[in-house]
Amino acid sequence: MSRVRWSADLECGVKVLDLQHQELVAIINAMEDCLDCGEFQLELSKDVMRRLASYIVFHFQTEERLMVGHKVASKHAEAHRREHQAFADFVSKAAGRLEEGRLREQLPALSAYLHKWLLDHVTKTDRQLAKYIL
Numbered sequence: 036m037s038r039v040r041w042s043a044d045l046e047c048g049v050k051v052l053d054l055q056h057q058e059l060v061a062i063i064n065a066m067e068d069c070l071d072c073g074e075f076q077l078e079l080s081k082d083v084m085r086r087l088a089s090y091i092v093f094h095f096q097t098e099e100r101l102m103v104g105h106k107v108a109s110k111h112a113e114a115h116r117r118e119h120q121a122f123a124d125f126v127s128k129a130a131g132r133l134e135e136g137r138l139r140e141q142l143p144a145l146s147a148y149l150h151k152w153l154l155d156h157v158t159k160t161d162r163q164l165a166k167y168i169l
């Protein structure tokens with residue numbers, strides 16, 4: 036999978052979310068860059084996963100506060116939170132495996148999954164949230 040290129044197709048129109056999504060794209064692109072880093076690949080990918088794990092806590096909190104503030108229907112808010120939780124669990128497990136020195140062979144698949152999750156979530160679920168805010 037190639038690097039994600041930020042474009043208007045990824046915008047949801049809420050400034051704070053678009054800026055945070057750009058940072059997530061940068062982190063996920065850093066993971067893609069790791070794949071070309073030869074023997075340093077594993078160490079660099081651990082750093083990237085740490086950055087991702089910490090940034091998604093901050094980002095998901097931002098969105099979840101907006102859901103409360105803008106009175107998003109509980110059905111949508113719950114489904115959105117579940118997507119966040121499932122992704123946070125996945126990232127935390129993958130980060131743990133990388134720390135143990137496992138997953139080296141699966142790095143391309145991991146990078147592709149992060150890329151796909153972000154594009155799907157931002158263009159569907161987060162865009163739905165933006166409709167409540169705008």
Ligand SMILES: [Fe+2]
Pocket residue numbers: 098115119156160161
């Ligand atoms: Fe979200």
Ligand SMILES: [Fe+2]
Pocket residue numbers: 052056094098157161
């Ligand atoms: Fe988001």
